[in-house]
Amino acid sequence: xxxxxxxxxxxxxxxxxxxxxxxxxxxxxxxxxxxxxxxxxxxxxxxxxxxxxxxxxxxxxxxxxxxxxxxxxxxxxxxxxxxxxxxxxxxxxxxxxxxxxxxxxxxxxxxxxxxxxxxxxxxxxxxxxxxxxxxxxxxxxxxxxxxxxxxxxxxxxxxxxxxxxxxxxxxxxxxxxxxxxxxxxxxxxxxxxxxxxxxxxxxxxxxxxxxxxxxxxxxxxxxxxxxxxxxxxxxxxxxxxxxxxxxxxxxxxxxxxxxxxxxxxxxxxxxxxxxxxxxxxxxxxxxxxxxxxxxxxxxxxxxxxxxxxxxxxxxxxxxxxxxxxxxxxxxxxxxxxxxxxxxxxxxxxxxxxxxxxxxxxxxxxxxxxxxxxxxxxxxxxxxxxxxxxxxxxxxxxxxxxxxxxxxxxxxxxxxxxxxxxxxxxxxxxxxxxxxxxxxxxxxxxxxxxxxxxxxx
Amino acid sequence: xxxxxxxxxxxxxxxxxxxxxxxxxxxxxxxxxxxxxxxxxxxxxxxxxxxxxxxxxxxxxxxxxxxxxxxxxxxxxxxxxxxxxxxxxxxxxxxxxxxxxxxxxxxxxxxxxxxxxxxxxxx
Numbered sequence: 001x002x003x004x005x006x007x008x009x010x011x012x013x014x015x016x017x018x019x020x021x022x023x024x025x026x027x028x029x030x031x032x033x034x035x036x037x038x039x040x041x042x043x044x045x046x047x048x049x050x051x052x053x054x055x056x057x058x059x060x061x062x063x064x065x066x067x068x069x070x071x072x073x074x075x076x077x078x079x080x081x082x083x084x085x086x087x088x089x090x091x092x093x094x095x096x097x098x099x100x101x102x103x104x105x106x107x108x109x110x111x112x113x114x115x116x117x118x119x120x121x122x123x124x125x126x127x128x129x130x131x132x133x134x135x136x137x138x139x140x141x142x143x144x145x146x147x148x149x150x151x152x153x154x155x156x157x158x159x160x161x162x163x164x165x166x167x168x169x170x171x172x173x174x175x176x177x178x179x180x181x182x183x184x185x186x187x188x189x190x191x192x193x194x195x196x197x198x199x200x201x202x203x204x205x206x207x208x209x210x211x212x213x214x215x216x217x218x219x220x221x222x223x224x225x226x227x228x229x230x231x232x233x234x235x236x237x238x239x240x241x242x243x244x245x246x247x248x249x250x251x252x253x254x255x256x257x258x259x260x261x262x263x264x265x266x267x268x269x270x271x272x273x274x275x276x277x278x279x280x281x282x283x284x285x286x287x288x289x290x291x292x293x294x295x296x297x298x299x300x301x302x303x304x305x306x307x308x309x310x311x312x313x314x315x316x317x318x319x320x321x322x323x324x325x326x327x328x329x330x331x332x333x334x335x336x337x338x339x340x341x342x343x344x345x346x347x348x349x350x351x352x353x354x355x356x357x358x359x360x361x362x363x364x365x366x367x368x369x370x371x372x373x374x375x376x377x378x379x380x381x382x383x384x385x386x387x388x389x390x391x392x393x394x395x396x397x398x399x400x401x402x403x404x405x406x407x408x409x410x411x412x413x414x415x416x417x418x419x420x421x422x423x424x425x426x427x428x429x430x431x432x433x434x435x436x437x438x439x440x441x442x443x444x445x446x447x448x449x450x451x452x453x454x455x456x
Numbered sequence: 457x458x459x460x461x462x463x464x465x466x467x468x469x470x471x472x473x474x475x476x477x478x479x480x481x482x483x484x485x486x487x488x489x490x491x492x493x494x495x496x497x498x499x500x501x502x503x504x505x506x507x508x509x510x511x512x513x514x515x516x517x518x519x520x521x522x523x524x525x526x527x528x529x530x531x532x533x534x535x536x537x538x539x540x541x542x543x544x545x546x547x548x549x550x551x552x553x554x555x556x557x558x559x560x561x562x563x564x565x566x567x568x569x570x571x572x573x574x575x576x577x578x579x
Binding site: 246252253260281 | 468470471473474475477478481482513542543544560561562564
C-alpha cells in the first residue's frame with residue numbers, strides 16, 4: 001500500500017501526506033511570499049480547497065496580487081470559492097474569543113464542506129502575528145491538539161510564526177507541537193524535524209528496509225522452491241518413464257512374437273523375468289516418492305518400527321546385494337563390520353540408509369574403493385561410508401541433504417535427488433546424526449551416529 | 457542382402473536390451489552404445505549404420521552434445537537420427553534437426569514404421 005502524497009509546493013518540504021501540520025518561522029515579507037505563494041499554487045492546482053490567513057507584513061491584497069502572478073486564473077478560482085484569502089485582522093475578529101474546541105471544530109466543518117464540494121481536501125495556513133503574549137500558553141496547547149485533529153482528515157496546515165516575536169523557549173514550544181518546522185537560513189529554507197517525527201521516520205525507514213529484505217528473502221525462497229519443484233517434476237517424469245519404457249518393450253516383444261507364432265517358453269521366460277525386474281524398479285521409485293510426500297505432508301518424523309537390530313549385519317547383507325552393482329561400477333568394496341553393533345532401530349529403514357549411501361558412492365565415485373564400516377560403543381553405533389570419488393565442494397555440502405537436490409543434474413546420473421534427504425530423515429527419526437566430510441578430489445565420507453536406544 | 461544396421465544409444469541397460477531384442481526380431485542388426493562418446497567411437501571405427509536411435513539424457517556425453525559433434529563431422533552428418541526421449545520435448549529438441557522424435561514410452565508401431573521407411577531405399 002502506498003500513502004497518497006500531496007505536493008507541498010515548497011522544494012525543501014517536497015510531498016506531504018494528508019494530516020500534515022507544520023510551521024515556518026519567517027523574518028520578513030520575502031520569506032512569506034517565497035513559501036506561501038508556491039504552497040497555495042500547489043494546493044489550487046491539485047484540487048484542494050484553500051484558506052489563507054495572511055500575516056503581517058504580507059496583507060490580503062498583497063497576497064492576492066502575488067498569488068495571481070503564479071496562478072493566472074486565481075480570480076475564477078476565488079469566485080468559485082476554491083480559495084479564501086483573509087487578512088489576519090479580519091480573521092482575528094472572526095475567530096478571536098472562540099475556544100480551542102470551537103476553532104478545531106471549525107476546521108473539521110470546513111474540511112467536510114470542501115469534500116462535499118468535490119475538493120480533495122483542505123489546505124490552510126494560520127498565522128499567529130495577532131497573538132498576544134498572555135494568550136501564548138493557551139495557543140501552544142491548541143497547536144498540540146491541531147496535530148491530533150488534522151491526523152485523521154484530508155487537511156494540510158502550515159502555521160506561520162514571526163521569528164522576531166518568538167523567544168527561544170517559544171521556538172522550542174512551537175517546534176515541539178508541529179511535525180516539523182521550516183526556517184530560512186542564508187536564503188535557503190531548511191527543515192527542522194521534531195524529535196518524535198524524526199524517530200518515527202527512522203523507525204519507518206528501518207521497518208521498510210526490514211520488510212523489503214523479508215519480501216526479497218521470501219521471494220528468493222519461493223523461486224528456489226519453484227525451481228526445485230520443476231527440476232523434480234522433470235527428473236521424476238524421466239525416472240518413471242524409463243522403467244515403463246523397458247517394461248513396455250519386453251511386453252510388446254512377447255506380443256509380437258506371439259503374433260508371428262514364434263513365441264516359445266525359452267523365448268518368453270527371460271523376457272518375463274526382465275519385465276518383472278522392471279516392475280520392481282518401478283515399485284522402488286514409487287515407494288521413494290511416497291516416502292517423500294508422506295514425510296513432507298507432516299512435520300512428524302518418519303514412523304519407526306523399532307526392534308533389536310545388528311547394524312553390522314545389516315551392512316553386510318546390503319553389501320552383498322550390492323556386489324553386482326559395485327562390480328558394474330568397477331568399485332571395490334572394503335567391508336569392516338565384523339563386530340555386532342546392536343541397537344533398537346527400524347531394520348528396513350537402516351537397510352535404506354546403507355542402500356542409499358552405497359548407491360550414491362557407486363553413482364558418483366565409480367572406479368574407486370568404497371569403504372563400508374560399522375563400529376559400536378556402549379550407547380551408540382557408527383556407520384561410515386567412504387568413497388574415493390571427486391568429492392563435494394564445501395558450499396554444496398549442506399545442500400546435498402535437501403530434497404530433490406542433485407549436484408550435477410546435467411550429468412544425468414539418474415535418481416530423484418532424494419537419497420540423502422531420505423537418509424537424513426531416517427537418521428533424524430532415530431534421534432541420530434549424520435556428518436559429511438569431503439574435499440574436492442579427495443572423496444566423500446558420510447558418518448552416521450545412532451543412539452542404541454531412542455531416549456523418549 | 458545384408459540387413460540394416462541400427463545404432464541404439466541409450467544409457468538405460470534395460471531399455472537398450474529390450475529395444476535391441478525387439479529390433480533384432482524385426483530383422484535389423486542392432487549395435488548399442490551407453491552414451492554419446494561410445495557412439496562416436498563406434499561410428500568412427502565402423503561402416504555407417506542406416507539410422508541412429510538416440511536417447512538425450514545420458515551421462516558422459518548426452519544426446520545434445522553427441523548431435524553437435526555429429527553435425528560438424530562430414531563423415532557422420534549424413535546419418536539420419538531419431539530421438540527417443542522420456543524428457544520434455546521442447547524447442548531445444550526441435551533445434552537438433554533430426555529425422556524423427558519419439559517419446560518414451562514408445563509408440564512402437566509408429567517407431568517401427570518410421571525406421572522401416574528410413575531404411576527402405578536400400579532394401
